[in-house]
Amino acid sequence: MNNQNKMKRDFFPVTLGSLKTDTVIGCDIYLLVSNNGTSSYVLYCKGDTAFENDKRELLVRKNINRLFVGNEDQQKYSEYLESNLPAILSDEKVKPAEKAKIVYGTATTMLNDVFTEPVHKNIVRSQTFAYNLIDYILREGKAADNLLKITSHDYYTYTHSVNVATIGSLFAKSMGLNEKDMKSFCTGMLLHDLGKTKISSRILNKNGPLTDDEFKKIKMHPEAGAEILRESGSGFNDEYLVILQHHENCDGSGYPHGLKKEEIHYVSRLVHIIDIYDALTTRRSYSPPKKPYDSLKLITSEMYNSVDKEMLKSFIRFLGGYRG
Ligand SMILES: [Fe+2]
Numbered sequence: 001m002n003n004q005n006k007m008k009r010d011f012f013p014v015t016l017g018s019l020k021t022d023t024v025i026g027c028d029i030y031l032l033v034s035n036n037g038t039s040s041y042v043l044y045c046k047g048d049t050a051f052e053n054d055k056r057e058l059l060v061r062k063n064i065n066r067l068f069v070g071n072e073d074q075q076k077y078s079e080y081l082e083s084n085l086p087a088i089l090s091d092e093k094v095k096p097a098e099k100a101k102i103v104y105g106t107a108t109t110m111l112n113d114v115f116t117e118p119v120h121k122n123i124v125r126s127q128t129f130a131y132n133l134i135d136y137i138l139r140e141g142k143a144a145d146n147l148l149k150i151t152s153h154d155y156y157t158y159t160h161s162v163n164v165a166t167i168g169s170l171f172a173k174s175m176g177l178n179e180k181d182m183k184s185f186c187t188g189m190l191l192h193d194l195g196k197t198k199i200s201s202r203i204l205n206k207n208g209p210l211t212d213d214e215f216k217k218i219k220m221h222p223e224a225g226a227e228i229l230r231e232s233g234s235g236f237n238d239e240y241l242v243i244l245q246h247h248e249n250c251d252g253s254g255y256p257h258g259l260k261k262e263e264i265h266y267v268s269r270l271v272h273i274i275d276i277y278d279a280l281t282t283r284r285s286y287s288p289p290k291k292p293y294d295s296l297k298l299i300t301s302e303m304y305n306s307v308d309k310e311m312l313k314s315f316i317r318f319l320g321g322y323r324g
Pocket residue numbers: 192193221246247
C-alpha cells in the first residue's frame with residue numbers, strides 16, 4: 001500500500017468479487033483508509049499490473065469487500081467487467097445479487113455504446129453479452145429473482161432494451177425455448193429498438209401527442225434497425241425477426257407490415273408483450289411508472305386483441321411467480 005492520494009477526486013465503490021485474480025484491471029484500485037478520524041483513498045493495485053492472489057487474500061483476511069475506482073475510470077472498469085463477465089458470473093464466491101447488478105450494469109453501459117455508435121464492433125459486443133446473459137440465466141437458479149428486482153424504472157432506450165432482453169429471456173426460458181434460440185433471440189431483444197438511433201431525439205422524447213408525420217417516422221424504426229444490422233455486416237439471422245416484427249399486432253393493426261398472429265414469429269409476439277409491459281412500468285417524460293398489476297390490467301383491457309392472448313396469460317402467471 002503506498003502512494004496516498006491527495007488530489008481532490010471522486011470515487012465509486014466496486015466489490016472484491018468483481019475483480020478476478022491474475023487479471024489486469026486496466027484502472028487503479030483504491031482502498032478507503034481511516035486514520036485519526038480522517039479518511040483517504042490509498043492506491044492498492046495499479047491498473048497496469050495484475051491483481052495477484054496475495055492481494056486478494058489480504059483483503060479476504062481483513063474482511064474488506066469494498067474497493068474504489070476513480071470516477072474518471074468508469075469506462076475502463078466497465079470494459080473490464082464486460083470482458084471478464086463469464087468468469088465473474090461462474091464464480092461461486094460472488095453473491096447472486098451482486099452478479100445480477102454486474103450483469104445489469106454491464107448491459108446498460110454496453111448498450112449505451114451500441115446506441116451511440118451502432119457499428120459492427122459494438123453490435124458484436126451485444127451478441128457476446130447476450131450469450132453470457134443466457135448462460136447465466138440457465139445456470140444460476142436465483143438469476144430471475146435478482147434480475148427482476150433491479151430492472152430500471154427510468155426510461156432510456158438502452159435501459160428499456162436491457163429490461164426487455166432480461167425479462168424477455170427469463171420469460172422465454174419459462175416457456176421452454178431452447179438454449180440456441182434463447183441466445184440468438186436475446187441479441188434481437190437487446191437490439192430491438194436499434195432503429196431509433198435514426199430518429200431525432202426531439203420526436204422520441206416529445207412531451208405530448210405526436211403529429212401524423214412524427215408517428216410515420218417512429219414507425220420506420222423496425223426496418224431502420226434491421227437495415228443497420230445488415231449494414232454492420234454482423235452476420236445475423238433470427239435476430240432480424242425480433243427487430244422487424246416487435247410492433248406487429250396479432251389483429252393485423254401493427255407496423256411495419258400489418259402482419260396477423262400466425263404470420264408473426266413466436267418470439268416477436270413474446271417481445272411485443274414485454275415491450276409494452278416495460279414501457280408501462282417505466283417512468284416516461286409524459287407519465288409516471290405504472291405498477292405491474294395496473295400495467296397488466298391495462299394490456300388486458302385495452303390491447304387484448306393486439307397481443308397473443310395465450311402468451312399474455314402465461315406472462316401474467318410468470319410474473320405472478322416473482323411479484324406476487
Ligand atoms: Fe420499438
